[in-house]
Amino acid sequence: MSSKVTFAFDNNPLGVYHAGQVISGTAELTTDRPKTIRSIFITINGYGETRWQESVEKAGADGKPTKSIETHTSTEIYYSSDKYVYGQSGGSQLELPKGKFVFPFQATIPPNAPTSFNGSHGQIKHEVTLTIDRSVRYNNIFKQCFTVILPHDLNSKRENAQPLKRIEEKSFWWGSIFGAHKPMVMDVCTSYSAYVPGQKIHFHLVLDNQSDVQCQDVKVRLFKNVTYRANSTAKEQLKTTETRIADKHCGEVVKHNKAQFHEFLVVPATTPSTLGERDPIRVSYTLRFIAKTFRLHGGGDLIVDFPLTIGTVPLLGSGEDKGPGQTAPVNGSVNSYPGAPIFQEDVSDEQFESNTFKPRYPFYTFGQTGANGAANGVPAATQPSLYPKAEDTPPHPKPTPGPGPHKIPPYPTNPPASVPAAAPVANLPPYPTNSPAPAAAPVGNFEVLGFSIPPDYQPTPSAPGAAAPSAGIGWK
Template identity: 25%
Template sequence: MRNIKLYFEGKGKSHWEVKQGRSKTDYRAQESYINYTIILFGAANTTSEHPAGSHFYPFSLRLAPNLPSSFEGKRGYVRYFCKATIDRPWKFDENTKRAFTVIHHLDLNASPEAGYPIYAEQEESIAGCCCSDGSISAVLSINKKGYVPGEPLNYSIHVDNRSDKNIERMLLELKQDVTYTGYSSSLFSSGNPKTHVKSDVFCLFSGTRNVNPNNSEDINQTATIPALPPSNLDGCGIIDIQYTLVLTVSVGWSTLEIEKEIIIGTIPLHIPMAVPSFPSVVPPGTMATAPPLEPPPYVDPPPAYEDCVFGGANIRDENDDEHTTGLSAWTPAYPYYHWGENGPPPIAVPSAPPPAYNQV
């Protein structure tokens, strides 16, 4: 054999088609994040005889801190894999390929709006045969905007039926909107980038409700954020991810919808818990002999890693042949916090700074 080598590649790709009559336009884009080869045995241009028996070759690769998170979508992906090759002259090479997940952390504590509450209301007129049959209104409220996978989402829904019909169904969904950017290879293309949006939904609450005319109902429940890639997909210039909560209330042929954006991160918000503050007991004119006490550090539970709720894809590409193994379906995994219904534990912080010595 010539050598045994290990090839690392990380790339982002987008691709979709637009049909107009009999013509078809392709839009594509690609980014490269990793392209690196390690020779584990042998050399590039000489042949060597490998010793018989089982052998292990340790290796390591330092990843850049700005790599985007792994993602598999309907019109593109951000994918990382390593491919081991036995390079044999005058014979087919033997290859095995494995994908791996990269996480670009999104710390919710770095986003002030992640802690903002969500409150939205909407009113919809109900159409009748020849005139209006009244209206319905709904209010959706949530205590904050930022969440991590596995975290409970506590929501409140208030529905007021001022129509002549029953409210039949309510649905609360988490919608993932993925925006792909690509360029046309057509000779008539302007060269400007085009975008294409694909959406997936995950149901948080679905129920058949019988809210009679001139009645109202309140729903206070908890749903769990599933395993998902973080918002924005930072580090990738051709794929963007946003999340929206969608409340749908159905009355006959009419539908009321409320949509509010939320943020999915990988590092949870640190929720403060106030504790009593105590006055200083150091007399005026003296110096403290010990440094001031600091609040205890926030300790997150170590996250597990769960496969993406929307599934994955086959990682075979144009460079793989029948001599390449390890090409089974691949699903990226994301940090997942197992908190249960109570959510993250609070951190103890002083409710007020301690007074100065001359104020005691």
Template identity: 30%
Template sequence: MERVQVLFENGQNTFYCGQYVNGHVSLQLDVPTRLRAITLRVSGTAECKWEEWIHKRSPQKQLRRASLQQNQHPPHEMKVFKSNELYFEYKIALLPASPNDPLLEAGEHKYPFHFNLPHNIPSSFEGHFGYVRYMACCKVDKPCARDHESKTLFTIICPLDLNRFPHLSIQADASDVKKFWGLFRRSKPTTVILRLPESGIVPGQLINPNIDIENNSDVRINQVKLSLVMNSVFTAMGVKKMDKKVILESHLGAVEPKQSRTWFRGIFIQVPAVPPSGLSNCTLIDVSYKLKLVAEPERPHLNINVSLPLTVGTIPFQSHFGSFNAANNGIIPPVGWNNPEPSAPSDSMPEPPESTDASYYSSMPPPSYEESVASGEYLEIHASQAFSPRYPVYSSLPLPPEFIQDNIPVTIKE
């Protein structure tokens, strides 16, 4: 009996694209064993797959009309939509094959390996209808016996620097005005406004939205909900499929008729570990986020919805560097961070904007790396194979007391 493990020098199995990776394969043998070869295969792939019932087109229209006249449902068939992408594949011979199969003594045997990750690969992602996955598979080839395989999944992060998109640091707002129908007349307008100081964020950052609701109507707003929503779009065989997931949701309370409420410093939403927006370098999966505000009036009136798009990055705005704590996690930071390790090649780092100097990232605190809260279980994954990628999460400093205030309802004068 033998045990095979693929172990990376990086204990959390998390790397940046373009980074130099090293580790070793540990082979534990209980008895002396002859081996033919040991091979390590490292690959990065993406896959989208789902099934849908579609109308089955009959070549004979008369038969189709006849079936409809007999009140029968038109024929259907199950169609599978599936597409794949291969980003890279390395094969490393840890124990090259030889004419005479070597005899290995009982005990632990270590086989070191190293490789460079490509620069143009997407971040890891696990969704309900697809994934971007990076795997190291070690195969132990034994003569006259069944081969043994060990698979290890690891996380890749493609940096998304918010400083490259200055427009995301500008205040954004959205609003809607609705008049509810009453008995033979329409009520006075109800106005909902959502503002954000900026639309670019990083995991761990606190979002402080500004919400104004002016309810001039006679209809009570039963509940005001604020949520962070992730939209994933999967593409297979030219067909797109969307999956929406609510990451966070906060209930803010009610707004009585003829009253207005303002939430300014009383609410904060902290973004958890989620994949970066866009999923750069992947053509099969796209990820986007939005902050959604819903005002739910009394029935039968329809909800008032406003939303603002958000961009989730991996490197925060320079103006926020001082608002985060440093996290010591042992993961090699990308280029541009303070004290880069020699094992991280200098060309694997994102370059700073042209308007800055070489010390642009010198004060940026390293993040921690936490498992994604947005990973969906892929259709063909068994429970024992479930994997959650790790994403950078910045530790926000505690807020001063003056930033935490309760809002007070204000009655609107006629």
């Protein structure tokens, strides 16, 4: 091993941020031998790219059609900031000695930065990069991805609170052979048309099978639809994929029978629906109800599709949903929201080329309350937290104010600023923040470049999601 970099985010162990927040942390560089370099700089950026190949048929020089492979690509930079933490751009050669060095980084994520995404034909990626600019050899580059979430409050549109409801029927030629023409009729409805990950989609389904065809199974599926856009040719190119992310089997309905199903489908941790119309990657969802039949009966399955919206902040009162027609009235009580979400990795296994990073999305633990009405140990609140909370990290108790005023910032926190003596005492955020544990004395050969560091600084562990022990290891 020649060099190693460990990234750590300030008070944010999972590296999850909302658009508009400040990202800050440190990059700890370890070298086991001296290096001749020009500079060291840290880049924080976000970008989106798409790429896929298609077989196309074009007329050749002789007029005959020929097949070829065409690549469609698109790249868009959302933000980028560079900071030289040692040396300068194009500067003279410097000697980087053997040892450990810590460099800070900080940047503001634009308020309209899109949500992190990793798919089969594209990605929206946010990352911190430390680059060692070497004068006579190739650069050493170390990267750490982090998750950005563009908040999507379902309460911003009234139509999200409207139920989904439809009646569809289908006739089969199998029955007409025997003189019967009665159809299979599906009547289905849900409580809302928009949900958040972790929420149950309660549905009421009635299948009146008047036909002579047996329904093998009533299936309910949630599909993630992704549209990739590319501008590499004169004409805009689109690529659409459909992936099943949740599935429910209700059971069969034999011919000349009628059955009712009062069930639910849980929304997994998944990308929120895209808000922008011109984004290079657009995410939408389809809730599909299927009455499965034998193929030889003709006519195919009876299918009912609904467009579904997935957000990051649930509808007011939706945590008390018991199903269509049984939704509790919205009264603004403290139980209107399920509490702060945890952040879980994307349930999808798709990835763009060599990108194995899985973004984390908000996941609400509806109905999982303790003795004091807390969800997973987090006190209930009148509104959901807009700030990420570490998963599986027990919250710290409310701090006891000492003499003088105190201001507790929301999670994740930035370096505290001094508060004027006359400032009023600020309220605590709706959910506890994670306070850093006391640091031990520094160990080993340790040097700081680029900024002053407290005497009680302790080297940080590897960033979350990185493989151990090879995380952050760059070129030798």
